[in-house]
Amino acid sequence: MMIPEFTLGFWVLLHLISPVANYANGKVTEACYTMVPRHGHTSQSEPIHEITLNQTTFCPGDIIKVTLSGPLFKGFLLEARNAKDLNSSPIGSFRLIDEEESQLLNCDQKEGSAVSHTSSSKKTQIQVYWKAPRNTEVSIQFLATVVEKFKIYWVKIRSPILYPSNVHPFTMSQTTTVSSPTSRPIATLKKSFSALDCGGKKFCIRNPVNCDPENEYHCFFLSFERQNHSVLIEMSGPNEGYLSFALSHDQWMGDDDVYMCIHEDETVHMYPSYVFGRSHPVFDSPAVLETMAWRLADGVIQCSFRRNISLPGSKRFDLDQKYYIFLADGVTNNGQIHKHSQQPLITSEKHDVTAHPKNIGGSRSPLLLKLHGAFMFVAWMTTGSIGVLVARFFKPVWSKAFLFGEAAWFQIHRILMLCTSGLTIVGFVLPFIYRKGWSRAAGYHPYLGCVVMILAILQPFLALFRPPSHDSRRWIFNWTHWGTGTAARILAVAAMFLGMDLPGLDLPSPAKTYAMIGFVAWHVGTEILLEIHAYRLTRKVQILEDDRIQILQSFTTAEAEVSPFILLHIRSSCKVAFTEIYPFLFQGHAFKKVVLVTYICGNLAFLFIFLSAISQH
Numbered sequence: 001m002m003i004p005e006f007t008l009g010f011w012v013l014l015h016l017i018s019p020v021a022n023y024a025n026g027k028v029t030e031a032c033y034t035m036v037p038r039h040g041h042t043s044q045s046e047p048i049h050e051i052t053l054n055q056t057t058f059c060p061g062d063i064i065k066v067t068l069s070g071p072l073f074k075g076f077l078l079e080a081r082n083a084k085d086l087n088s089s090p091i092g093s094f095r096l097i098d099e100e101e102s103q104l105l106n107c108d109q110k111e112g113s114a115v116s117h118t119s120s121s122k123k124t125q126i127q128v129y130w131k132a133p134r135n136t137e138v139s140i141q142f143l144a145t146v147v148e149k150f151k152i153y154w155v156k157i158r159s160p161i162l163y164p165s166n167v168h169p170f171t172m173s174q175t176t177t178v179s180s181p182t183s184r185p186i187a188t189l190k191k192s193f194s195a196l197d198c199g200g201k202k203f204c205i206r207n208p209v210n211c212d213p214e215n216e217y218h219c220f221f222l223s224f225e226r227q228n229h230s231v232l233i234e235m236s237g238p239n240e241g242y243l244s245f246a247l248s249h250d251q252w253m254g255d256d257d258v259y260m261c262i263h264e265d266e267t268v269h270m271y272p273s274y275v276f277g278r279s280h281p282v283f284d285s286p287a288v289l290e291t292m293a294w295r296l297a298d299g300v301i302q303c304s305f306r307r308n309i310s311l312p313g314s315k316r317f318d319l320d321q322k323y324y325i326f327l328a329d330g331v332t333n334n335g336q337i338h339k340h341s342q343q344p345l346i347t348s349e350k351h352d353v354t355a356h357p358k359n360i361g362g363s364r365s366p367l368l369l370k371l372h373g374a375f376m377f378v379a380w381m382t383t384g385s386i387g388v389l390v391a392r393f394f395k396p397v398w399s400k401a402f403l404f405g406e407a408a409w410f411q412i413h414r415i416l417m418l419c420t421s422g423l424t425i426v427g428f429v430l431p432f433i434y435r436k437g438w439s440r441a442a443g444y445h446p447y448l449g450c451v452v453m454i455l456a457i458l459q460p461f462l463a464l465f466r467p468p469s470h471d472s473r474r475w476i477f478n479w480t481h482w483g484t485g486t487a488a489r490i491l492a493v494a495a496m497f498l499g500m501d502l503p504g505l506d507l508p509s510p511a512k513t514y515a516m517i518g519f520v521a522w523h524v525g526t527e528i529l530l531e532i533h534a535y536r537l538t539r540k541v542q543i544l545e546d547d548r549i550q551i552l553q554s555f556t557t558a559e560a561e562v563s564p565f566i567l568l569h570i571r572s573s574c575k576v577a578f579t580e581i582y583p584f585l586f587q588g589h590a591f592k593k594v595v596l597v598t599y600i601c602g603n604l605a606f607l608f609i610f611l612s613a614i615s616q617h
């Protein structure tokens with residue numbers, strides 16, 4: 001699966017938490033799906049109630065005793081759901097133990113698929129039976145919403161996972177009371193994470209490279225610190241809604257181990273999840289995460305947790321293997337996760353985060369898009385521009401110099417322009433390979449790119465079939481060739497401006513815009529300078545030529561009467577030719593060459609700026 005779908009995977013993970021009526025009589029079927037009471041207050045983050053089960057596995061038709069207990073509470077709603085999709089509809093049906101305190105509800109038109117309170121009397125424990133359906137093979141997790149009083153409630157407290165007995169690795173039917181994982185305390189952090197131990201004790205990934213999570217708001221920071229049999233993981237970054245990282249066997253999303261920190265209701269929820277193929281990530285129970293802690297401050301979201309290096313019996317990857325690491329962030333809105341605004345960061349190689357502490361940066365731009373950008377910059381900033389200047393202004397300078405049997409200017413022009421077309425063709429294909437098709441999110445950039453591509457292919461064919469230089473139709477070719485080339489260059493610059501702003505190429509803003517404007521000014525300035533120079537040169541040569549013709553004319557008329565005056569004429573005419581025209585032409589060539597060399601230096605400097613920015617980000 002390609003990275004854009006990684007993007008997609010994080011789209012709609014959490015359903016919208018819609019307000020739902022809360023009734024003292026417990027008839028809360030409207031809340032069946034969201035399990036959120038309509039209280040207008042945000043839910044509590046750290047559950048203090050727990051759900052326990054008298055079994056850890058079940059066979060079809062089994063009766064399981066479910067206990068919800070904790071400090072005094074008034075209302076509750078209990079459901080059993082697919083542990084791999086906690087947003088799915090309820091599974092199985094309940095039997096009441098205490099008909100005075102609890103009642104059955106029909107959620108999703110399934111009889112007895114949920115249990116709620118009958119009154120707002122205070123209770124500390126509720127017990128019910130849950131009957132496993134005959135035809136289910138999925139793991140079950142019980143979810144409970146508990147209302148202590150109007151303003152204080154907890155949503156979707158999770159039970160331990162109940163595995164179908166044919167799937168669970170430790171099949172046994174002993175009575176074990178597993179305490180709820182969500183009753184683990186979640187601490188708040190006191191200060192920012194530190195990058196001091198990066199490369200020493202911690203394996204760190206930072207974006208931008210080597211940024212400081214303590215002082216730089218825009219720093220994305222992920223660290224792994226091995227502590228005996230477990231790894232302490234810290235993640236922080238600008239708080240837009242959520243941060244996540246994934247361990248992956250390849251540089252594409254799919255079958256990856258994902259960890260999410262989601263800012264919701266002024267707290268941070270941490271979920272391990274798993275991406276099956278192309279589907280959305282599926283949240284797992286946070287039971288495997290220990291010592292969870294978080295902090296929201298100064299626009300930064302921080303979360304940390306510990307997990308064992310290997311967690312047999314869960315989908316979590318072993319942390320002593322090599323993986324590509326993804327770092328993604330994005331926006332949440334009412335608990336709904338939206339597509340992130342920038343490309344996820346993906347490490348360029350696989351790393352074993354527990355083997356050697358390293359300090360690495362990562363790139364948010366996929367390699368194919370980087371190459372696309374680099375090829376296009378080389379083609380349309382450098383080879384194309386220099387090739388055009390050479391043809392436009394250096395014909396007189398290098399018309400007598402030959403390279404492989406052709407005028408030097410022509411050879412240089414042809415080589416550079418063929419490079420431009422070649423780089424364009426290769427560069428053009430890359431984003432299509434990467435996106436596996438047309439990218440609608442890229443706006444006008446691909447349309448401009450297609451036109452440039454067509455012109456870049458057309459131009460060499462036009463040139464191939466040009467009429468000979470003295471043909472009467474040659475001017476048509478000259479104008480078409482110039483017109484096509486100029487149109488291609490202008491569109492290419494426009495395409496570069498648009499392309500730079502796309503998230504696929506994570507160049508620093510607004511520096512990239514200034515640099516591009518700088519390049520255009522540099523190029524146009526050089527062309528104008530050479531144009532003015534060429535104009536003045538032809539003017540001057542014309543004036544001098546006129547002078548010379550006058551002198552020679554007077555010389556021929558005076559030819560009859562040989563006088564000492566003639567000698568003077570000859571001398572002056574030769575003087576004009578040798579001391580003014582030729583040196584002037586020569587000086588003109590020297591000037592042009594100096595301008596060309598200066599231009600190329602500047603051009604390469606701009607190219608270097610862009611290429612190094614592409615390689616660094």
Ligand SMILES: *[C@@H]1O[C@H](CO)[C@@H](O)[C@H](O)[C@H]1NC(C)=O
Nearest residue numbers: 054055063064065173174175
């Ligand atoms: C759990 O409770 C149910 C209902 O009382 C019972 O049928 C079942 O055998 C119990 N399971 C265990 C492992 O004791």
Ligand SMILES: *[C@@H]1O[C@H](CO)[C@@H](O)[C@H](O)[C@H]1NC(C)=O
Nearest residue numbers: 225226227228229230231232
């Ligand atoms: C790791 O183990 C050592 C003893 O082998 C112990 O002293 C230390 O406290 C442990 N560290 C952690 C973080 O558990």
Ligand SMILES: *[C@@H]1O[C@H](CO)[C@@H](O)[C@H](O)[C@H]1NC(C)=O
Nearest residue numbers: 229230287288289290308311
């Ligand atoms: C992690 O490993 C320790 C022993 O190494 C074990 O006691 C603990 O239960 C494990 N934690 C989880 C969540 O599996």
